[in-house]
Amino acid sequence: MSTPEFSLVTGSAATADADALIVGLRSGEDGPSLAGGADDVDAAFAESGGVDGGLLELLALAGATGKADEVVKLPSRGAVAAPLVVAVGLGAAPSDRQRGSAAPSQADAATAEQVRRASGSAARALAGTERAVSTLSRLDLAAAAEGALLGAYAFTEYKSNGAAKKPLRRVDLLAPAGADASDAESTLARAVAVAGAVRTARNLINTPPNDLYPASFAARAAEIGAGAGLEVEVLDEAQLAEAGYGGVLGVGGGSSRLPRLVRLRWSGGDSPRATVALVGKGVTFDTGGISIKPAANMDHMTSDMSGAAAVIATVALAAELKLPLAVTATVPMVENMPSGTSYRPGDVLTMYGGKTVEVLNTDAEGRLILADAIVRAAEDSPDYLIETSTLTGAQVVSLGNRTAGVMGSDDFRDRVAGHARATGEGGWPMPLPEELRADLDSRLADLANVTGHRWGGMLSAGLFLREFVADGLPWAHIDIAGPSFNTGGPWGYTPKGGTGVPVRTLAAVLTDIAENG
Structure with a gap:
């Protein structure tokens, strides 16, 4: 290409x-x-x-x-x-x-x-x-x-x-x-770098799932990381089991293509001004598992790793731009398939860090692997945490196909949503209503992975993720279920297929943190 x-x-x-x-x-x-x-x-x-x-x-x-x-x-x-x-x-x-x-x-x-x-x-x-x-x-x-x-x-x-x-x-x-000629050249170079990172994410998203599965995705992420001069760590299924990544192993257990967890780190140079954790959902294909999806449009589920693609491209971009930030991407990669080894509705998973989750719907899988990754990312004591994922169909119902829902700690949520709008990628701050939290209570475990109703599904997913965020850590969750993949005709600079959202938002947020803390 x-x-x-x-x-x-x-x-x-x-x-x-x-x-x-x-x-x-x-x-x-x-x-x-x-x-x-x-x-x-x-x-x-x-x-x-x-x-x-x-x-x-x-x-x-x-x-x-x-x-x-x-x-x-x-x-x-x-x-x-x-x-x-x-x-x-x-x-x-x-x-x-x-x-x-x-x-x-x-x-x-x-x-x-x-x-x-x-x-x-x-x-x-x-x-x-x-x-x-x-x-x-x-x-x-x-x-x-x-x-x-x-x-x-x-x-x-x-x-x-x-x-x-x-x-x-x-x-x-x-x-x-x-x-000024020098300033103009710098502006052009940065714009080309940012757009190049979006293209990297698009390429990953558009690669079909028979070629992009957890092991091959991890290999491509490692290749991108090595090319950008990043520190690279890849955990296979045995290492995930030893460390206790119950969410990743539970979701990925139904596939013959076993899960991975990838960590890519940009050091931030000699004097990084802050530490930022990025987390992205890497479901390389999502059938829904035992709670299987309808067959219509299931081919769109090749895009369920768009959040992972975005954070991989972004941490490599941070290194290319030499941003004075220590940025680490933590990326769980699974394929959610129905089989004799699949996790089931009614199972209780012990997540990384020890919390237990009752599975009521195996098609609410993204939040389970993200919970593991968020806890691991928080162990690095970052100053900020940003997670992005194609998490809920409720995002599309609420905000349409072009506007991401942004949740998290109030001030940082608003900051991220502001950059999403300023970059043209679109984002709207959404609440995390406390009255919905009780609907995630489980009769068996610390919490359930879904509520018993359809109301506020995007917000309930955000509340679930919040349970795994370290106390006092400014964080934001960007639900890109609609904006990450264009199923219609091309428009503007947006092609059919993977869009690369929210790479430009993440780049703007990292630049803002580098300049303003």
Whole structure:
């Protein structure tokens, strides 16, 4: 799978040597308007004989409206050096859409997400193109780079008929006006690194479960970790049994592909400013076990290790960015299968650390392996703990397919959710109502893995996890059941299949902690 190359260029977009020229369009009550950064292109069309700039008039005739993700292609007919102009919709300006109510930082984040989506849409539309030059970078350099790299993503590992188009090969990003060259290069390098980590997570998620199972997933995680210079530890089934990882062993016991637990650690350099624990759910395929799922759409359960993919990619990214944080990812990996050796409804599992859990539903498996991993992660005495998982269908019912639910200790939960929204990945702070905790009481064990009803399922799962978090540890749980895997058509920079959510959120949170504690 090839990755587009990027370069930062100066000068006029109108004279740039490229196969396609990307410009942005805004939508409005009076029709579309050119976004900032394309004035020289507009002037070139006017000089070639157009009226009122010419370019906008031609785009309007072609049906352009400027709505989000819209792509309109127009032959330049010599008005500019590139033979093709690609106008991509940004939607309404944030100040118009939000009616001036947003704080500047919120409006900036909204603009960045519009640029990111537009850049992704353009990159997808230009699959097979050799070279493009983009004016979107004049609006937001980092967002334009991230969007292009993510929009150009295609998972073609298993395509054998040669029908898949090659992605856009090269993107020249026009430097923002007045930008310091060194700062702009650093911004571009970081954006490429972050988007590269998202692509790493996507590749893991999209790998089919016959090739990505606990042992092979652990091997790939170890390879990624070693490549990033991380400390790597892999526990096999015998070591898990010796240490008492009852949740991981219980869930993974029904499969012939036995479980693993992987630990990847970035030291944070010479003087790490804080210690952060990352935990991700690594169910490489989830049938539901004895409490088996319906057959319809079970193929989507290849994505049940999206949380694990995200934290593996993120800890490697922390090392690549040389963040001054000690970051450790603890990743349990299992396959949840029905068989004669499966755990059963009614079983009692002794978790890592000693708590006991009565299993009432084997399809509530993620919280069991995460409980083991959270307790192990907390033994390192981190300053913060972040866990992410495709944990509950209730998340999708509550918040839809694009908004993650964020739970945990109040202040840190809100901090994480704020970064999720600012990065464009979406996240909403959710409560952990105390009245639901009693519904997890068990007649046999310390607690049950599910309640006896369907109400507040996402919140009950968060309450279950809270039972395993060390007292006083700031923590957040990000439920990505919907946002992690796109079962519909591609949009913006989001492809069909694995999305890589919440890698960009985690990267933003780690950067915030590195800078502010």
